[in-house]
Amino acid sequence: MKILVIEDNESVCSMLEMFFSKEGYEGVFIHNGIEGFERFNKEKWDLIIVDWMLPGMEGVTLCRKIRELSSVPIIMLTAKDSESDQVLGLEMGADDYVTKPFSPLTLMARIKAVTRRFQPVADQDSEQDFVRSEFFKVSKEKREAYYMESLITNLTPKEFDLLYYFVKNPRQVFSREQLLDRVWGYQFYGDERTVDVHIKRLRKKVGTASQPFIHTVWGIGYKFDESVNADEE
Template sequence: MNILVIEDNKSVCSMLEMFFAKEGIKGEFVNDGLEGYNRFKEGTWDALIVDWMLPGMDGVTICRKIREEKYTVPIIMLTAKDTESDQVLGLEMGADDYVTKPFSPLTLMARIKAVTRRVQTQVVHKTEDFLQTEHFKISKSTREVLVNGKSVTNLTPKEFDLLCYMAEHPKQVFSREQLLERVWGYQFYGDERTVDVHIKRLRKKVEPATQPFFHTVWGVGYKFDESTQADKN
């Protein structure tokens, strides 16, 4: 893997460099936000790790600009901000995941492997590429989505993964914990709002006003169901 890290704390960079070497990961480290954003556009990356607070350009702005420009690279945000509103903001700007400082390098490595694993797996299994439902046509290899014949081009990698997984299991009710484990690839203890944010964004991006697809099952979690007009909230 080739990972770009935009982080101004040199101690954090040194720690990550050591763990990257142990895992056989090639890492490039940039300490300024604007410089890091420009470096991102110059290279090809398997994942991007961005600190929230940076000189030059903050991490949230970097994340937002990357998604506005239709890049689908997985993004993990590092943040010392531990309030729910701050974490939700990072996810809404297009981050696939976040890790709160101080963090264990082993935890971050697990998150990196999780957000990149599904992309790599989908490249390998091209024979199982296509998924079609009543309203959706989804290509796993090209990560293209059509809803009622109209292309949806602004999904983040994790939004695509969540849509694909739930569409493959119509009407099945999943708890937030199950979705975190099966889509993100590990357990987020206490971070169930990650799922809520991604469901909210998918509703905005793929649901017609009169046809909900993602339904809340109170006290349990969510299900994907194209056959009902029931209230999605």
């Protein structure tokens, strides 16, 4: 796995380099936001790790610029631990958020969890691989999602996982806590607003104002319903 780390703390980079070596990961370390964005554009990456506070370009700006061009998984590292900062990082396109100081083992677990959901499985060509609804078909094995037979190309890994889960479970109402447990699938060091941020982004990509597909059920959570007359937010 090829990982681009954009982090200006050399001790953090040295620590990550050691753990990457043990895991067999190829890590490239850049210490400036502008230079990191330039390096991102030159090569294909399996994962991007971005520090919030960077010289040249702030991590949240860098995250947003990367997300405009690619759905590559992004993990944000930061000493900022307020709820508003976490939400901002997620809104800018990060798939996960790790607060400093952090355990390297925790970060390795996050890396594996994020990339596991992004990696396609080869040689799965049957149409039976897809779960289907009236407008969508989604393959968890191929990591492919289609709307009206057109491939959706701009989903982040977590947005894809949410869409898959919703299409597989139509018209069922899920709380934010249930979605965190069943879609994220591991202990998330944030809060339930993480779900709100990802659903807001997903709605913009797969729905319209008149037909959002993912509906808010007030006081409970969310449901996926393709009916035109479904309760809307």
